[in-house]
Amino acid sequence: MKSSRAHSIDPASGPADLTRQLCNIPSVSGDEQAIADAVEAVLAARAPHLRVVRDGDTIIARTELGRARRVAIAGHLDTVPINDNVPVREMRDPDTGEELIWGRGTVDMKAGVAVQLALALELDAPVHDVTWIWYDHEEVASDLSGLGRALRNSPELFEADFAILGEPTNGRIEGGCNGTLRARVTLRGKRAHSARSWMGVNAIHRAGMVLAGLSEYEPARVVVDGLEFREGLNAVRIEGGVAGNVIPDLCVIEVNYRFAPNKSVEQAADFVRDFFRDADAVDIVDAAPGARPGLDAPIAQAFSAAVGGEPSAKVGWTDVSRFSALGIPAVNFGPGDPLLAHADDERVPVAQIEASWRALREWLRVNN
Amino acid sequence: MKSSRAHSIDPASGPADLTRQLCNIPSVSGDEQAIADAVEAVLAARAPHLRVVRDGDTIIARTELGRARRVAIAGHLDTVPINDNVPVREMRDPDTGEELIWGRGTVDMKAGVAVQLALALELDAPVHDVTWIWYDHEEVASDLSGLGRALRNSPELFEADFAILGEPTNGRIEGGCNGTLRARVTLRGKRAHSARSWMGVNAIHRAGMVLAGLSEYEPARVVVDGLEFREGLNAVRIEGGVAGNVIPDLCVIEVNYRFAPNKSVEQAADFVRDFFRDADAVDIVDAAPGARPGLDAPIAQAFSAAVGGEPSAKVGWTDVSRFSALGIPAVNFGPGDPLLAHADDERVPVAQIEASWRALREWLRVNN
DSSP states (O other), rough: OOSOOOOOGGGOOOOOHHHHHHHHHHHHHHHOOHHHHHOOOOHHOTTTTTTEEEEEEEEEEEESSSOOEEEEEEEEBBBSOOOOOSEEEEEEEETTTOOOEEEIIIIIIIIHHHHHHHHHHOOOSSSSSSEEEEEOOOOGGGGGHHHHHHHOOOOOGGGSSSEEEEEOOOTSEOOOEEEEEEEEEEOOOOOOOGGGGGGSBBHHHHHHHHHHHHOOOOOOOEEEETTEEOOOOEEEEEEESSSSSSSEEEEEEEEEEEEESSSSSHHHHHHHHHHTTSSSSEEEEHHHHHBOOOSSSSSHHHHHHHHOOOOEOOSSTTTHHHTTTOOOOOEESSOOOOGTTOTTTTTEEEEHHHHHHHHHHHHHHHHO | OOOOOOOOOOGGGHHHHHHHHTSSSBTTOOOOHHHHHHHHHHHHHTTTTTTEEETTTEEEEEEESSSSSSEEEEEEOOOOOOSSSSSOOOOOOTTOOOOOEEEEEEIIIIIHHHHHHHHHHHOSOOSSSEEEHHHHOSOOOOOOOHHHHHHHHHHHGGSEEEEEEEETTTTTOOBBEEEEEEEEEEEEEEEEEGGGGGGOOHHHHHHHHHHHHHHHOOEEEEEEETEEOOOEEEEEEEEEEETEEEEESSEEEEEEEEEOTTOOOOHHHHHHHHHHSSSSSEEEEEOOOOBBTTTTHHHHHHHHHHHHHHHOOSSSSOHHHHHHTTTEEEEEEOOSSSGGTTTOOOOOEEHHHHHHHHHHHHHSOOOO
């Protein structure tokens, strides 16, 4: 069901209330037109200092002040499917009494978009030029991504020295992300009747050495730009066998390698091919590069100081890697607990929204 | 297509010609009525010295001479499907010039049945009482076996001191057979996102220790009643995995254990449970007992002396184990190369048929 009613956004009462308004515009992936229309309308009405470009349901809004540095600040407009959790409700944490907003999108990631949109509307002279980006189709297959599409269509709009993605991080900086690669590792043997097993070669038994190697392997912890990334190398699927009385001649193991962002996809593929060099074949099935956190750049260090706390490495793969692939260091920073993303009871503390808003505002207003 | 035409058998020209006649009565499993009718008719016409009982398409024909010992001599009447290889053709071995009979059933096992039927008709006073058995449904699921059915219906007809199954053995004695058992070995783990693999336990990696144990295991060679049986313990199937980005919580390995006939099924199951004691579960899927060759009994030794050559252990499972389960030592002995059984170009040397016929005849005629 598509939502066709026009929604209007009123940012006057601050980022927490803006979170509620954005959540209450249904915007499941593929159904982002209404929320994109509302964002475009409020920018047209209240942000003459921004140059606004629309690409499908992705909106790019740029200051063009001729600052020495430019930062891209991005968030996705879509959510995973609604499950009786829109409109949002007010709640208090039963333990702490903390004020919460409960419902679909509160964590992933309307609170982050609200912080960004409030500042886009308010700050007509930030210390860095800013490219605000709100995009469609993040929660679905990567090739549908509105960010990917807009980057292909208008790469010049995305040039920047640093990028901040508003994915939920509990209001801390989570830098970069691991890359991921899947490979099929093939072991071959020779069929025989199992009553005469010595006439054959058992491909499943040969897989034992591969799995033993995986069991013994201690995944690396790699420090990149000051953050520690934990790698992982795992069998995620195994298959082999012909019949209950046949020595099997084929066993295939699918492995997933999560690799630190100091490695390219090609280096990761080389590592995997070498690790499984005793197998009969290693075929790379798919791969996505990691992203360096880039926290050693002065602009990033100033952002980190404004946010406070200790930055850490982002564990999962996020769209920061799209910026990283363009050579733009990128971090995740947004309100909300990432472990609640996609949960039917996702909920965000109002205080976290406000703290994220204050930190980002401080960094964009005070010369650093 | 069922063959309903009545066929008649003329044994006058010897076991090789009888082989041709039996092969030329189509008798694929389920379609044994015509050949059973023909066998019953020739016994009725020419073997007043035998008491004949019919059970479906299984025929049991007994001498009842009050001899000190009784031997059961059995063969199945059915074949695997015909593939343009009936009626049989005459051939010569291109290398040796040896005379061959070519076509479906020549090896498995009309030549063996012909040797038996020729002697059943001829020998009205064998030195041991003989229970001749020709049965249906051997080439299909075990629970359809005509031998199994007749044994359940009339166990008293099958009492014997020794049994000979006419399966192809190149005219040598192959004693007993290994038992076989299949088990499912289960390894469990704990699911996690593969980006946070350290939060989970990889069940496929845990399977590595099991497969490494299988790789290293040196299957036993066990001498039973003077024959060496080679065991086998093999993974025949493996399966595990949830999705490309999930640490798998389950891996199941199916193993096949071929065990020497000095072990009972229960002992074999205990061995397998102990071998895989580090797994989370070991479930026995199915099992069939082996058969002791029983070649240490005097009656068997005399048979072995009559046949000549060195007896060896039968590698595959055969119906000898049905006799063995009744406590009757049993061997395989018949013309034809077992590696040609079920081949579309199966063929048997005429000289082998005649040699098998002579050996069995000698043993049944000369007091020993």
